[in-house]
Amino acid sequence: MNIVRHKGLTICELPLHGGLLGGDLTGPDLIGEAYEADPDIIVVPISRLAPGFLDLSTRIAGEVFQKMEQYGRRLVIQGDIAKEVAASKALHDFVYETNRRGHHLFVPDHESLIARLG
Template identity: 50%
Template sequence: MADVIEERAGTPVLVCDPGGPPIATEQDALDLIGATYLGADVVAVPASRLDRRFFSLGTRFAGEVMQKFANYRVRLVVVGDISALVAASPALAALVRESNTAGHVWFVPDLDALDDRLRHAA
């Protein structure tokens, strides 16, 4: 399956293929943002596609990627179970908690949870 734009809870979402290429550079993030110009407001990226540096906050990669999405006013949603990573890193736990309350970047366990968030965000 390729990355596809789907209507989810009334919102056009670019749902990224779990088997797609890794997001390992800022350019990779910009490429996803560019793909939203076909009509998506949200990018749902499987956690497995994000380079491990994204979850190691000392690398600043997460901040760089998240800032790109914020600058272009595209919501980023990380989809997948990252509970083991969150449990191992108080800093990541704080980032996930703050992101999920602030609204521009969300961390959700699956696409059903994304649908619930989108319904309640409207």
């Protein structure tokens, strides 16, 4: 786990390998994994997403984002999901709206996250 501090925010970046978010790792589990760092933002690489996470009909993503919000944490999904977004209007709209609101984010890489945070 990598901890980064940026403009007063504590960002916890999960490693590329480990439990899958939306599979064996739930929103509360994710918060527990990062608990010691007391992060404002938890960054999950796409390699840590359970199959079906980006298929909105499974409702996995919505449930995870909702739990993160309930616990007062921001979730960032980091990695290239352009192919999945291009293949699904629902996912395209979800990613667009999520990024427009800006509380939770989908970003292609760390540099994009830092740029979004200002």
